[in-house]
Amino acid sequence: MSALAQLDRVTRRFGDVVAVDDVTLTIEAGSMVGLLGPNGAGKTSLISLINGLRRPTSGTVSLLGRSPQDVRSRQRLGSTPQETALPPTLRVGEVIDFVGRHFDTPQATEALAEEFGLTALLKRQTGALSGGQKRRLSVALAFVGRPQLVLLDEPTTGLDIDGRHTLWDAVRRQHESGATIVVTSHYLEEIEALAERVVVMEGGRVIADDSLQAIVGKVGVRQIRLRTPDVAAVSALPGVVRADSEGADAAGLVLYAADSDQLIRELVNSGLRFSDLAVRGATLEEAFLTLTDSDRSHSTLASAPLHAPQTEEVSR
Numbered sequence: 001m002s003a004l005a006q007l008d009r010v011t012r013r014f015g016d017v018v019a020v021d022d023v024t025l026t027i028e029a030g031s032m033v034g035l036l037g038p039n040g041a042g043k044t045s046l047i048s049l050i051n052g053l054r055r056p057t058s059g060t061v062s063l064l065g066r067s068p069q070d071v072r073s074r075q076r077l078g079s080t081p082q083e084t085a086l087p088p089t090l091r092v093g094e095v096i097d098f099v100g101r102h103f104d105t106p107q108a109t110e111a112l113a114e115e116f117g118l119t120a121l122l123k124r125q126t127g128a129l130s131g132g133q134k135r136r137l138s139v140a141l142a143f144v145g146r147p148q149l150v151l152l153d154e155p156t157t158g159l160d161i162d163g164r165h166t167l168w169d170a171v172r173r174q175h176e177s178g179a180t181i182v183v184t185s186h187y188l189e190e191i192e193a194l195a196e197r198v199v200v201m202e203g204g205r206v207i208a209d210d211s212l213q214a215i216v217g218k219v220g221v222r223q224i225r226l227r228t229p230d231v232a233a234v235s236a237l238p239g240v241v242r243a244d245s246e247g248a249d250a251a252g253l254v255l256y257a258a259d260s261d262q263l264i265r266e267l268v269n270s271g272l273r274f275s276d277l278a279v280r281g282a283t284l285e286e287a288f289l290t291l292t293d294s295d296r297s298h299s300t301l302a303s304a305p306l307h308a309p310q311t312e313e314v315s316r
Ligand SMILES: Nc1ncnc2c1ncn2[C@@H]1O[C@H](COP(=O)(O)OP(=O)(O)OP(=O)(O)O)[C@@H](O)[C@H]1O
Pocket: 014, 015, 017, 018, 019, 037, 038, 039, 040, 041, 042, 043, 044, 045, 046, 186
């Protein structure tokens, strides 16, 4: 596979803030890469370096073998920023036509609209679209010029569950037709639906870069919430990877474990007292904290235990 985008020891500062910190990354042709990380991790900054909207403070970025500022490479790039401004008085079909005319071989407007569930809206002015419909149109526009590389920054923010699935299906089909795609998200579920390779960022750095299966196993911890007078003993049970006590009396306890079923068996067998037990999937932020708090080194994620992927939705 050849590299469509290449970052070599790239750092981007905004004043005192290091948004991207010494990142080396290659996006291979034909890949579907998920860029995952909590708020402020540096995902959008990294995307803006690849699409040439920002320049690195140090290090080098190349896009399709040239500078990202070179119009020849940007012609073969499609992107959807986190927020898109659409001309409110233009109709959906007109906007797709208008953007398509900037490219040599654009996708047919009707076919693209069909792909992204926009056929019934082709004659509607974009100012009259719902937030979710605008989002679908923005993502569709990224594909209109049949780009080689597409950068999608949080494509499904604000979409309901049906809208997300429609968009994921469309993005997958575009990938199957040849587009290389980089997608950022807070949502593990979204990355699971789309990505083959996952790059995890935190604090501007890449803290993991692996197959989807490996990453899901590493960040997929679960949260166990309970009340107990035996906080120290419960926190020390095998399988607990993080324990936070809650409240002044320290009777409320939040535990994180890779295998919550096994931890609950240990808890019951221990004879320790507990009540109000509740189990749910941890949010990504919680998973990142669990995996990076005790050891901030890059090896933390790599050494976390693997287990089966979770199927339930993980929220921001
Ligand atoms: N133009 C800017 N000026 C100053 N600081 C900035 C600027 N853009 C980004 N930052 C800072 O850089 C860091 C990384 O931000 P970035 O938007 O890249 O993160 P992110 O992972 O995309 O976050 P989110 O998921 O919330 O969109 C943050 O601390 C942010 O405040």
